[in-house]
Amino acid sequence: MTDVMSERLAIREVIENWAVWRDAGDWERFRTVWHDDGRMMATWFQGTADEFIRVTKEGWDKGVSILHFLGGSSIDVAGHRAIAQTRMTISQRADVDGVRCDVVCTGRFCDFLEKREGRWGVVLRQPIYEKDRLDPIDPSAKLVLDRELLERFPEGYRHLAYLQTKIGFEVKPDMPGLKGPAVQALYARGASWLAGGPHCG
Amino acid sequence: MTDVMSERLAIREVIENWAVWRDAGDWERFRTVWHDDGRMMATWFQGTADEFIRVTKEGWDKGVSILHFLGGSSIDVAGHRAIAQTRMTISQRADVDGVRCDVVCTGRFCDFLEKREGRWGVVLRQPIYEKDRLDPIDPSAKLVLDRELLERFPEGYRHLAYLQTKIGFEVKPDMPGLKGPAVQALYARGASWLAGGPHCG
Amino acid sequence: MTDVMSERLAIREVIENWAVWRDAGDWERFRTVWHDDGRMMATWFQGTADEFIRVTKEGWDKGVSILHFLGGSSIDVAGHRAIAQTRMTISQRADVDGVRCDVVCTGRFCDFLEKREGRWGVVLRQPIYEKDRLDPIDPSAKLVLDRELLERFPEGYRHLAYLQTKIGFEVKPDMPGLKGPAVQALYARGASWLAGGPHCG
Numbered sequence: 001m002t003d004v005m006s007e008r009l010a011i012r013e014v015i016e017n018w019a020v021w022r023d024a025g026d027w028e029r030f031r032t033v034w035h036d037d038g039r040m041m042a043t044w045f046q047g048t049a050d051e052f053i054r055v056t057k058e059g060w061d062k063g064v065s066i067l068h069f070l071g072g073s074s075i076d077v078a079g080h081r082a083i084a085q086t087r088m089t090i091s092q093r094a095d096v097d098g099v100r101c102d103v104v105c106t107g108r109f110c111d112f113l114e115k116r117e118g119r120w121g122v123v124l125r126q127p128i129y130e131k132d133r134l135d136p137i138d139p140s141a142k143l144v145l146d147r148e149l150l151e152r153f154p155e156g157y158r159h160l161a162y163l164q165t166k167i168g169f170e171v172k173p174d175m176p177g178l179k180g181p182a183v184q185a186l187y188a189r190g191a192s193w194l195a196g197g198p199h200c201g
Numbered sequence: 202m203t204d205v206m207s208e209r210l211a212i213r214e215v216i217e218n219w220a221v222w223r224d225a226g227d228w229e230r231f232r233t234v235w236h237d238d239g240r241m242m243a244t245w246f247q248g249t250a251d252e253f254i255r256v257t258k259e260g261w262d263k264g265v266s267i268l269h270f271l272g273g274s275s276i277d278v279a280g281h282r283a284i285a286q287t288r289m290t291i292s293q294r295a296d297v298d299g300v301r302c303d304v305v306c307t308g309r310f311c312d313f314l315e316k317r318e319g320r321w322g323v324v325l326r327q328p329i330y331e332k333d334r335l336d337p338i339d340p341s342a343k344l345v346l347d348r349e350l351l352e353r354f355p356e357g358y359r360h361l362a363y364l365q366t367k368i369g370f371e372v373k374p375d376m377p378g379l380k381g382p383a384v385q386a387l388y389a390r391g392a393s394w395l396a397g398g399p400h401c402g
Numbered sequence: 403m404t405d406v407m408s409e410r411l412a413i414r415e416v417i418e419n420w421a422v423w424r425d426a427g428d429w430e431r432f433r434t435v436w437h438d439d440g441r442m443m444a445t446w447f448q449g450t451a452d453e454f455i456r457v458t459k460e461g462w463d464k465g466v467s468i469l470h471f472l473g474g475s476s477i478d479v480a481g482h483r484a485i486a487q488t489r490m491t492i493s494q495r496a497d498v499d500g501v502r503c504d505v506v507c508t509g510r511f512c513d514f515l516e517k518r519e520g521r522w523g524v525v526l527r528q529p530i531y532e533k534d535r536l537d538p539i540d541p542s543a544k545l546v547l548d549r550e551l552l553e554r555f556p557e558g559y560r561h562l563a564y565l566q567t568k569i570g571f572e573v574k575p576d577m578p579g580l581k582g583p584a585v586q587a588l589y590a591r592g593a594s595w596l597a598g599g600p601h602c603g
Contacts, residue, residue: 005412067331069307072472091307102334210411268532294533
């Protein structure tokens, strides 16, 4: 096995631990996948890893239901830096106008990682939101979505944003999707990160 | 690569082989992921690996449709023992009151593993059932669920239990979910397993 | 770590890169997962990797929306040859009779791989289509499927074929599914590939 494969394997462990530990509410271990200056970008949150863990735990305690699923990674390593892209879904369950619904958003985690003192950790996680849908849980439920509200958000996460807006989250309206200038800018920042520059997150 | 990473990689192979070989009906190879005293816990079955394979094969031959999907693992190794948590879905297709339906249940496989004579194998698989839903296949089908029957089961697998009950399976009513005493007890058993104790499955 | 584990890890990287790079539209890197004589089999396309990349890029530019997700691999290595089976979903979004719909097809990628000059690459990808479903995006949409058209295709990909037929693709009607002679023949070709024979794709 080559050295770079070994690094990629270590990075994969970080990324998978992120999903398993966060979704299990294992907050202590979840902290360890981040570096101290780690930053998280989500539709409903943008800030430090510490703050993300704090508000995620608060949401967990109040019954906010968000789960993650990973579907394959591609990892570029350059020395002690790396960019990992991981196919993922974010699923959230909540009431929309009194109807219990599931949203599933499919996309990619774009992770900016660094190896410090022998340990790979996340410095920035920026998801790419590619496609989503919303389905009531009860197959006999009737739900009519407000098209104007739905179309206020980019196609890649508009149902997620719809549900999150309905339950009181403020949703960032300009996250990267599958195509367009936002994701191209993210790719450029990834290349710059690998070349030793800042992540600009 | 560290030794523990190498062990985790070997364990990951066991877990992924479980899903691929079971779902492909490759019974001979599926047997090899288990140790001889392996035990399986499922909503509809609890018993030895050998018995699980026998009844799964019977179901397969009769057209029972169950598939698995894995979404990221986190593995703790302590010497020749390990606990693996793997994000997963179980999906089952069957008729509910004459309407063909899909259930998807999202959760985690909690696997108790041991390395014996150089080979990692599953000693106990206990799933954690976090969330599920049921959808008729035909988008024009009408289906009204019996709320009383649905709510007889824990939230994490009530639709799976509903469908399985309808087709004649007896469903265990106290499996662990995302939160609560059952999953906390499972975590304690996992810690005890890593410390050299019995798995109590 | 054993040598075969190292080979399997290298193969896993190829398979995961396939999904990440194709779905991101990273055509230049997507080319590198194939060998020069690589062949792709899909419901809507059968031919060389180069041609597959060309028509996939054309579709991408016209707004064809197809995404992949991987759910666990099992890999058999024999010298410089390998067969990889990977649980997967293919999801496609398109209009069906004026109603925007998602199809999700669950199955397995069966990959014939070879190591040439130190590099593992795909020589043939043949998916196995196990189960699928179609759902309108708008929860209040009405859609009645044409049962005659739907049942023209094998159970494992009939909704995918339905949607693809509606948008003008010609769909191959005899792809392998979970059971039956087509998948058994594929397994036999896999065994022959591992034994040094041709892939017959």
